[in-house]
Structures are given as C-alpha cells and as structure tokens.
Amino acid sequence: MSGYAGTIPDWLENPDVVLLRDVATAVVRLDEVAELDSFALPYPPEAQRALDGLVLACLRGSARPPAGVPEMIHWCRTRPLRSWPLDALPMNLFDKDNRLIDPDSGKPTQLCGELEVKGVGNSTGRQYGELVIREATSACRAANSPQSYTAFRRLLVTRPVLTEAEWPDISTDLYLDPVQFLIEEIYAPVPPGHGRDGADVACARCLTLLTPLVGDGWWCERDRCRHLGPPPLGRRLPADEVGEIRQLRRPLRQFVTGPGHAEVELEGKLRGLGLTVEMWPGFDAYDLRVTFPDGHIWAIDVKDWTHPGFLGRAAALVRPEPPYDEACWAVPHFRVRERGDYLETFARERPAHAAGLRLLSDKQVVGAARRRLRGERGPGARITPENLMENGVGRA
Template identity: 25%
Template sequence: MSLTQFGPVYSGRASAVRAGEVILSLVASGLVGMRGWAGVRRLQQPYDRSLQLGLDRLAAQCVQAGSSPPVGVADLVGVWCAERPVDSWPLEFDPDAQVSGERLLIGGEPSEFCQEWAVEARDVVAEVHENALVKHIKDTAAQLGRPELYARWRLFVTEHAVLGPDEFLAAKNAVLDVPQWPTWLEESYGPVTVEASAGGQVAVCGGCGQWIAPRANGRVRCRVWRCVQRHDLPEPTWTEAQGARLLEPELVRFVALPGRPELDLARRLAARGARVVLYPKLDALDLVAFWPGGHSIGVDVKDWHSPYLLARRIKTFPRWGSGDPHAYRRGYLVVPRDRLRANRSYMKILTQRSKALQEQPHIEVVCDDDLVASCPDLGVMGEVICGP
C-alpha cells in the first residue's frame, strides 16, 4: 500500500469503523495541536499537519460516500468541527464510541471529547517534552535510589500552576541535596506569555487550580470540563505576571489535570484515617492505601470522558509480594462519580471493552465515592506521603 494514498483500503464494517476512528483522531489531534493551552484564536494560525491529513482522508471518505467534503481547512474547523456533530459526518463508528451529538469544538475550543480522541495521536511538542521530562525524572530518581523524588515533583506541579518569582526560587531550592531538582523545575515552568495574561496578571481557576488563558474577547473562564459544568465555580484568583512562571501546557494537560482527582481521592481516604502512598515505585500505581485496620489497596484513578477510549488504555496492575512495603490485597480502578452520572452506560462499556480488565478479574472497577465509603472512619486523621 502506498503511503501517498489518502487512506488505506478497507473492507467490512470493522475496517470502516477503524477508518472513521483514524480520521477523527487526526482531526482532533490537529485541533489540539493548533490550540496549545491558549486556545484556537485565529484560523490564520499555521495548521497542524494532523489536521491536513485528517482533512485529506475525510475528503476521500466524503467522495466515496457521495457527499460534499469540507472546502479546505477553514471549512473543516469553522463549520464541520464547530457546528456539526461527529455523527453527522459520513463516517462509521462503533456504538460504544458514543459520538452522537459530540462536537470537536465548543466555543472555539477543543471539547473534552476532542481532547481524548487527540490522545491517540498527541502533538509532537507534548510528546517530546512531557514524555522526555517525565522519563528523565524517573530515571534520575531511580539512579539516585530516591524514587520518592518523582512523586514529590508530580505532587508539586499538580498543586502549583503559577509561581511568583520568589515562590519559584523557593521551589527550586526546596531539595538542596538533589542538584537535578532545580533543572526539573526550570523545565516544568515557563515565563508568562502575552496570550496567557490579562492586564498584567495571570488568572488561576478556583475549581481545577490551573491557569486560564483569556479568550479573544477578554473573558476569563476555565475550559476544563468540570469547571464548565459548575454553577458555583469560585472566582479565579490572580497573580502578577511580571516575573511569574507558568506550568508548561503539556504538563497541565497530561500531569496536573489528571493528578487532581488522584490527590482528591488520596486526601479523602486520609481524612478517614488511611495512610496513602502517592505514585509508589515510580508511578507503578497512582496510590496504595492502608486502612486503619491494616487492609491495603492498590488504586489507579481514571478520569476519562470516553469509556470506549479508556478501555484501550488500562494496563496490567503490578503485583508485589507480601514482604514488599507496598504490597496490597485488593486492586481498584477508580472512576470519579460525576463521570458515571453523565454516562449511565460508562461501567458497562468499560468492563466489556477492556481486555486488561477481563484478564484481571481481581481488579474491581468502582467510583471514588464508593471506595471512600468502604474505608472505615475511626475519627483519626491519616496521612498522604510521596511513595518510594
């Protein structure tokens, strides 16, 4: 098969579904690649290559289906992605993909649906920077015999989206016995750009704790799914932009935002008396918790909009012998309650579609509220620590 073709030749429904998923993923990846963390501001911006590839394949599919294709990238972005739900495109999808009514752009920004499909083909900058930095920190922590350093770095960046100059200096000097630590912080945070500030200040969301780039009209409103849904979202706090540092966009997207529900669960368990170890063994699990009575659990938290895509991402839980300090008796894959409220078939699709879960019957899929409720509350405060 020639690589210069618009797309591969498929036969059968399964192949048609795969073709649709490839096109959706390319277009979604292109939109996210255009956006960074600051948003798709102008159609005059250089187009991500994935967007052009997605357009080429979509156009070929439209011709094959006898329908009119998008007239260039501007039409694809401004009309197809912003106004037309994906199920109106001439593509086939598995029913469990739940594309009905979903749009790739909402209010000029990539929707959560869009961002998750883009994960299948992440933009090059994020792939290189986030993956390379995380790998470097893990490797260095392992070489130093200090695996807790990775957990400590991850905890810090999850909790600190914006740092003033004095805060940034203090953060770099927080681990004086590890000369690599300041470099990790330098690579994790960048200077405030013009697009990220408004009136000489940077906004930090009162819900998710991440920095908010003002929209083209100057409005400051968080785009994170949970924050968009909230009617009681606290007003953002503001930090002087002069000399401040912002968490790099790819770390916001792939480390800090996923880390929020992980930390929330850890602290709720600790409030009931559990001892919670974050990211043990260089993130082999999100956390291991020890109940007040000694029962132990291993947990991975999965905060995804699409159970169909999540099912592909679940991996085998590690098993450690009884003599290991992080050995656990029961494994749990935890989904936040609000995901289940928004999608009644979430658990069914996830368990039926995940080969990893089928091969690990000892792993139970539960919502966060139910797991917290299962921890005995003896009225004694536990603790959350960074795991070795």
C-alpha cells in the same frame, strides 16, 4: 452507521475513527502555532492531511465537505461528532455533545487531546506526559529519594502556575533537586496577552490559568471544573506586578495535573475516614496505597479520561509492588454520572491481559472503604472481585 461493537472487529481501526483522530491531531497542531481563530498559511502538514481525508469521506457519502481548513475547524467547534457525515462511525462511540473544540473558549477539548495520535493508538500528549514521569522516576531512583518523586508529583498537581517571584523557591528546593532539569523544561512562559486587562487569573478549583471569553466570563480547561459550573476566580496575576508567568505544558496539565487533583481529593477523603494513605508509592508504581487498621491494603490508580473506550484500551493490571491485597482503577464520579455506560464501556474494551482489572468511581471506592471499616467483608466492601482474590490477586 454500525454499532459500537458491531461488525467492525476493532473500532480503533474504523476508517472514520482514524479520520477523526487525524482531525484531532490537526486541531492540536494548529493550536500550538496560533489561536484557532487566527491561524494563517502555511498550515501544518497534519491539518492539510486531515482536511483531505475529511473531504474524501464526505464526497464518498455524497455530503458537502468543508471548503478548507478554516471550515473544518468551524465544524470542530460547532458540530458534535455524532452530526458529522461519516457513515462508518460507530453509533454510540461519542456522546451527543462531544466536540473537538470547546464552543465557548475555542480551545481543544480534553476529548480532542485523547484522540490526538502519534503512532498507533496513542496520544502524543500522553506520550510526552509518560516520558516526563519516566525521566522523573529515573532521576529520583538514582538519587535514592522517593521523597523527591512525591514532591515532584505534588508540585505538578498543586502548582501548575508559577510566577517569577515563586521560581527561586522551586529552584532551590532540596527535595526537587534531582528533577530541576525537568522543571526547567516542563514549565513554559505564558504568552503575553493571555489574560484580560493585563492580568492572568487562575481557577480557584484546579489552579490552572483561566481563558477569558469574548465579552465577559472565564473558561477552565478542566472538564470537571466546567461540570461544577462557572469557574471560581482564584489568584489574579498582573504582569506588571508578578513578572513572567510560567505554566505546565498542556499535556502535563491534561494527563498529570488533572488526574492528580482527583488523586489528591481521594487521598483526603480516605484520610478523613482514618485510613493511612501513601501517595505514589514505589516511585509511582500506582497512585494510592491505602492501609486499613487490620493491615489490609488497597492499591488504587486514579484516571480521568473523557472517553471510557480509550481508557479501557489502555487498561493494565496494577503493578504488584509495593504489595497489596486488592487493587483497582478509579475515575471521578462525575464521569460516570455524565455518561451512564462509562464503567460498562471500560469493562468491554479492556484487553484480555487486564480482564481482572475493575474500574470504580471514586465515590464507590470511598463507600467500599466505609463498609470495610464497619466490619463488612462482602462484595460491597471490596474493590477486587472475590474470585480474583481467591486466585491470588495482590497478596491474598
């Protein structure tokens, strides 16, 4: 195996990385049409194409290939990616336990969603999420209502699940009026039998629906919830009492709701320090605009990706309006704790046009804010390197 940044100029073009992205795409397509343990012929074309590529790669390496799509799916669930017989796969690209399918729930992992691809280097799910956000932004701009955009974003974070009784409240909310056409599309009916004993259950932490495990227990689709331990049971939603249940489509739950919880949590911590925080200013130019008592302003974009390399490739400087003095991207601290090279990998993979963008954990952001409030002005109280501030980043 070659190193992560060894002789291959661009690891996204590595043939084994391309192959794994094809397999991840197949997993997501199969999960869209059936449970991964019970899908049937005909397979989506992405599944057969991924299997053909995997078989060829195994034969070239004199390894036993999967006998068919079901065995390929079994590999995705039981074999960490590092153990796959792919000789060209960069050695340190994945952690030792990274899989495409969660072994407990049988659901695609968040990493699988990041690997899923449409076109070159972009996730289909991420494209869908970006399209929805662009449409919401356009509609709220046309209505000249930034409050409507903020209400829409908070809806996606705080109410990923809606019951039949709750739906009229959403459909008559005046703030949400400019985006009602989107809300009708992005909330999909939950299939019957999704829960257990006639009832669905929401996670008390992230508010998304839990998946029942075979035998007993529940599984939360959010990496962060699983990191914190077994999901606390939240709302119980018996179908015969609440009627139809709708939930946000999976790409939005992954790429908007998940990071949104991290955004709102960081908002709460910074407000707790006495700072003024504006959420999604300028129709989502960035996520948090933080104003200190002396008028100094930070702009923060919060991300929550499993893989720091993909996040690094997506890096872009924070948009300059509304104006600010310093800017950074932030990631939940548990990502950095789980993968010790997370920040370094991000920095290494940033494109040249984003070389000045710094990634911090949310814990580091709060620590820097505390130090600045104490009157410190050194590197530990900044979110932008001093040399960039001197070169005119933000309003400086």
